[in-house]
Amino acid sequence: MLRIPIAERADWRKRADEFGFKFHTMYGEPYWDETAYYQFTLQQIEQDIEDPTAEIHEMCLDVVDKVIRSEALMQRFCIPETHWDFIASSWQRKDACLYSRLDFAYNGKGEAKLYENNADTPTSLYETGFWQWLWLEECVNSGKLSRQADQFNSLQEKLINRFVELAKERVGSPLFFSCSKDTDEDRGTVQYLQDCAEQAGIDTYFVYMEDIGLSEEGDFTDLEDHAVRWMFKLYPWEFMLREEYAPHLLDNKTAWLEPPWKSILSNKALLPMLWRLFPNHPNLLPSYFEGDKNIDLQHYVVKPIFSREGSNIEVYQDGKQTAIVDGPYGEEGKIIQGYYPLPKFGDNYTLIGSWLINDEPAGISVREDSSLVTQDLSRYLPHIILG
Amino acid sequence: MKRTRFINLEVMRKVKTFGSIGLGTSLLVGCSDQPNAVVYRTLDECKTANPNYESQCEFAYQRALKSLYKTAPQYTSLADCEYEFGYGQCIQHPKSDNWIPLMAGFALAKALNNDRDLDFHYSRPLITSYSPYSDIRDHWMTTDGRTYGSRYNKSVYVAKDSFKKEPPKVTRTISRGGFGSKAKATSSWSSRSSSSGGWGG
Numbered sequence: 001m002l003r004i005p006i007a008e009r010a011d012w013r014k015r016a017d018e019f020g021f022k023f024h025t026m027y028g029e030p031y032w033d034e035t036a037y038y039q040f041t042l043q044q045i046e047q048d049i050e051d052p053t054a055e056i057h058e059m060c061l062d063v064v065d066k067v068i069r070s071e072a073l074m075q076r077f078c079i080p081e082t083h084w085d086f087i088a089s090s091w092q093r094k095d096a097c098l099y100s101r102l103d104f105a106y107n108g109k110g111e112a113k114l115y116e117n118n119a120d121t122p123t124s125l126y127e128t129g130f131w132q133w134l135w136l137e138e139c140v141n142s143g144k145l146s147r148q149a150d151q152f153n154s155l156q157e158k159l160i161n162r163f164v165e166l167a168k169e170r171v172g173s174p175l176f177f178s179c180s181k182d183t184d185e186d187r188g189t190v191q192y193l194q195d196c197a198e199q200a201g202i203d204t205y206f207v208y209m210e211d212i213g214l215s216e217e218g219d220f221t222d223l224e225d226h227a228v229r230w231m232f233k234l235y236p237w238e239f240m241l242r243e244e245y246a247p248h249l250l251d252n253k254t255a256w257l258e259p260p261w262k263s264i265l266s267n268k269a270l271l272p273m274l275w276r277l278f279p280n281h282p283n284l285l286p287s288y289f290e291g292d293k294n295i296d297l298q299h300y301v302v303k304p305i306f307s308r309e310g311s312n313i314e315v316y317q318d319g320k321q322t323a324i325v326d327g328p329y330g331e332e333g334k335i336i337q338g339y340y341p342l343p344k345f346g347d348n349y350t351l352i353g354s355w356l357i358n359d360e361p362a363g364i365s366v367r368e369d370s371s372l373v374t375q376d377l378s379r380y381l382p383h384i385i386l387g
Numbered sequence: 388m389k390r391t392r393f394i395n396l397e398v399m400r401k402v403k404t405f406g407s408i409g410l411g412t413s414l415l416v417g418c419s420d421q422p423n424a425v426v427y428r429t430l431d432e433c434k435t436a437n438p439n440y441e442s443q444c445e446f447a448y449q450r451a452l453k454s455l456y457k458t459a460p461q462y463t464s465l466a467d468c469e470y471e472f473g474y475g476q477c478i479q480h481p482k483s484d485n486w487i488p489l490m491a492g493f494a495l496a497k498a499l500n501n502d503r504d505l506d507f508h509y510s511r512p513l514i515t516s517y518s519p520y521s522d523i524r525d526h527w528m529t530t531d532g533r534t535y536g537s538r539y540n541k542s543v544y545v546a547k548d549s550f551k552k553e554p555p556k557v558t559r560t561i562s563r564g565g566f567g568s569k570a571k572a573t574s575s576w577s578s579r580s581s582s583s584g585g586w587g588g
Binding site: 155248 | 399559565
């Protein structure tokens, strides 16, 4: 695993305009960064990332199966009691899912260690499935990169195939897409999924989460009073279960992507549960619930059960707090995870996001940050496989 | 190969560059297929042909126009758009600053079980080109890039999946805004309040 500087494509910003990639620069800082790329060997990709990704996904599904059968665990996972049946029946019906992203600390040698599972609302999908694919294509065509260069990235192909499968279950049904307002990044991600669904022959519609309505009959509606019967939402279940319309989820027949059972996987309580069920697994970091007995960690990280993008994280070394990131989360309890710093390449800390479409590993994204905790402001770098 | 084998870049493109639309990238529909749609160049043409269905024509026309704004190829410059579609054939998109071709007509599907009746729920915008530089000059084309023969044809065969179905409607929406409050509460706390950030992770 190498970090190799490369000249930017001279016209990439123009290309980004053409393809509607609007969030390559965020908060005035570069987000898409093609001044360098990461290079992996095929063996690193397949043995160290792809295989563990499939295995951990299976382990996560085992956790869901355990949690939905136990009231005590549903409580630990902060699932509102009113919605226990809603979530359990979604699991028992085997409601279809679309995608997830596992985040790993990996430095090219040894085991990739799981940081967390973004199973409900993962982003950086467009950059991965399409934009870094295009980067490789154009760098190879212009002779900047070898024809032998490949990429671990069959995301777009697998996404379209997955939509084709999902459409077979609901022939002719329109699929509504949603995310919250005022974020180019989320809207861009959702638009990409819409494009993939359209290519799979599905009619797609869009409505913002804030604009969703409720009909007399209990259907959710878009702004044109269409009944929403099938919806992809880039919006966390942990919010939806606590908002005004939460009770209406119960008596309503909308099929959701991601399905309600994903609320258990997008929750950091997953990490201590994985460690309980699969102790000392080589790809796991020791993890505990706050208040567990026999926590034997000198260096550890405290994370809220609900949090995104590195908010509210505290780092302790030799029992002393050495770093803290503020944020709005943490009311619902915290977990403790063994400290395992991200590998450093030059001045950058590097995090690998490993994608699954349904249960198949489908590619990776590489993000860099100048601090140890990866946040929204991290930069996205492309990667290749060579050798 | 560990990556996606092929991506159709034309489909992924949000803003067109001149010369990017052409017969080469379109799906040509076989001539042997029976016409299954009728084309009207204007709303009046539809009303004249269907005297008892004026409001249905209006509905179908508005639907096609809405779909045009959503799906038409967009150009950042008027010159690029006119290069493709001809002088005076482009308008500014009402929401973005980009340029799009005019709706040259709209197609109405014939009812499935009765060849004489039209299904006013299934309408699609059609565009065409008057530009000597364009491959699609004087052809009907849907906004997904499929061409349907000469612009002088009044009935055409349109692939079935070209008509987007209207989802079922409810009688009345009684409230709105029951989702989204947590995102607002959490982001207004955030130090990056100006941009608020997404809820993805």
